[in-house]
Amino acid sequence: MSPALIFDCDGVLADTERYGHLPAFNETFAEVGLPVRWSDADYARYVQIGGGKERMASLLTPELVAAAGLPTDPGEQAAMVADWHRRKTARYTAKVAAGAMPARPGIARIVEEAADAGWTLAVASTSAEPAVRAVLEHVVGADRARDFAVFAGDVVAHKKPAPDIYLLTLGGIGARAADVVVVEDSANGLRAARAAGLTTVVTVSTYTVAEDFTGAALVVSSLGDPDEKAQVIDDPHRLGIGPEVTLADLARLLHLDRPRPAPPTRPTPSAVPTPPRSHPHAR
Template sequence: MKKQNKLQAVLFDVDGTLADTEQDGHRIAFNAAFKQFNLDWNWDIDLYGELLQITGGKERIRFYMENYAPTMLNKNDLKDWIVSLHKAKTKYFESQMETGSIPLRPGVARLIQELRQEKVKLAIATTTTMENVISLLKSTLGAESIDWFDVIGAGDIVPLKKPAPDIYHWVLNQLNLSAQQCIAIEDSENGLQSARAALLSTLITVSGYTSLQNFDGAVAVLSDLGEPSKPFTHIQGAAFAKEWVDYEALNSLIKK
């Protein structure tokens, strides 16, 4: 009998996966930054859902300009201006995080602690900024939690963002592990495509903005990671012995 690979690392996406940060976090911060820059832009809930098809905040701003404010593309310092606008947005988001108003999704804190006990490496692979990652971890798990993660791949550390696999290739390289020894946890179709292109088995926990996306290729699609007292809803893919995701469940999902 072929020996089962032992799970060596779990690679987490951040926005929508660790916490539902998009609708009432990043969106609100973008709108606050627009106001600060005297812009009449307003990203309502539906529009922001459309804009989330573009990964990366700076990329999202440029896409919006190309489609909704094309005359502003003539700015001589356009790239620097977008960077400044995005930095302002990041500061607003960090302020939100400090209030503790956005909690982790069900099962996230429990699973992270269990993986630490099992000596499984923890990593983050995200298109959001390092500042945003640190703010979320500090506000939900405490400042010490940053050191729980062996690798944090965030922001512009690679040139191409999801759905390109670059961020996952970078994290795997830093971990010095193969994709077959790891599993990714994502919430979006872009994230799934990115992880799968890096040959990672990928578990999806859908979020509000992503529930209707195409998750073909995921090992399983769930409502969330679940808790013993509040089971997840199974949507598609592999069946589980329990109704919450734990180390044993993740180990059963990685490629044999």
Template sequence: MADLQALLFDVDGTLADTERDGHRVAFNMAFDEAGLDWFWDESLYGELLAVTGGKERIRFYLEKFNTTFAKPENFDAFVKGLHEAKTKFYTQLMAEGKIPLRTGVEALINEARAQGMRMAVVTTTTPANVTALLESTLGPDSESWFEVIAAGDIVPAKKPAPDIYIWALEQMGLTADQAIAFEDSLNGILSSSAANVKTIVTINEYTKEDDFSKAAVVLNHMGDDETPFELIAGEVYGRNKLDLALVKEIFAKA
């Protein structure tokens, strides 16, 4: 078996609870700015998360939940403009420090960096959103800690397609059996597993009922000294926080 060479991190829901308190809020701010009476509450947004990608989520909303909306003539430009406004507001929320990293995330990233472990971001969110989150939580130079930022429309088919993982691995010159992924959702685990990448899942309120049978381990969060994680599925060998040693052991034995 190959040695572990890289950690591949999803962003939304994995590094931070960005969906409920970040993206959802920013979407509503964009709708208000555009003079639309749309409002995505927490329950509705949970249903919209069935689709990955912000522009795709707007289209899904209009196809399934707001079917009477009269689409403007240049619909593609309309959707793009709404999404750009949403990204602006999301970046603003991040700059204000409204969204902290999830338990244990910063410690694992710092440990991996200190030990020279290669890291990448593999996400469907936009590059601007990735930058906003990393800079607001880990510092202004933190984006450079990640060898590859695979984000947004860099590949045509978004998660649950495996394309974004395949692309990231190619950029790093790695094979699937040399990396481990961190995900939080069904679309995420479908993407990583289809790319044959072993995956650790940390659930959140939106994804706790998802099918994670393809994951190596499923936890409620990564855990730290003060707040140990809860094991939902898999084996953690008597540990209660996800440090690099445990990640390597999960990788080796999965």
């Protein structure tokens, strides 16, 4: 069985939170007449809530509902939040298409290394699938993006830090936990991956740099490229990482890192993700 490399999306593939999601949220709030504008400091707190709809729904306190004249019926509120989120996703994907969010260092490089070596490629994210696919295509190109299995959005009932999205991904790509390396950027993502029994590398991002990454197999500033070298934050296995995290480094971690086994059950998906077009390393 070939090894697999699974990426989170936001903060891992690109710095999407500061340059994409935050402005898209605020523009949507203005569009729908909601008296809310998130600052950087505000968003650093809200980003800890898994899922965009969930972040929006957390605003619906009795005080805001009354002040803004919003519906009080739970069903109407859910429909309203879903509409807000559709608007926000459209704004966000437009920003991706416009090139507003540069790819994070080392992602395109290590994806090519993994594809050439026959590794299975996947993305596991709590963000909406159209947004994830837009970022993926922007970062690795449309052709390579078709080689990824994408598991995103509301395909599981419980979002990170619950392990559901990673358990679903394991089943979807037919991989054993022992053969998988995950790249995450947040403590919630790390907790989700570790609870699924997966070796996890953390590349810290704008809003997560101060979080607790206990249990990560490796914590670095990024995967590294010639023009932006990887800075090691924590290397518990003493890999001796150079200026770039390589596929060989990740392969070594599969032998050195031993997360606890994944639970034997798999969550029931609420939707069926689209599989990759062919063999994972087909060009």
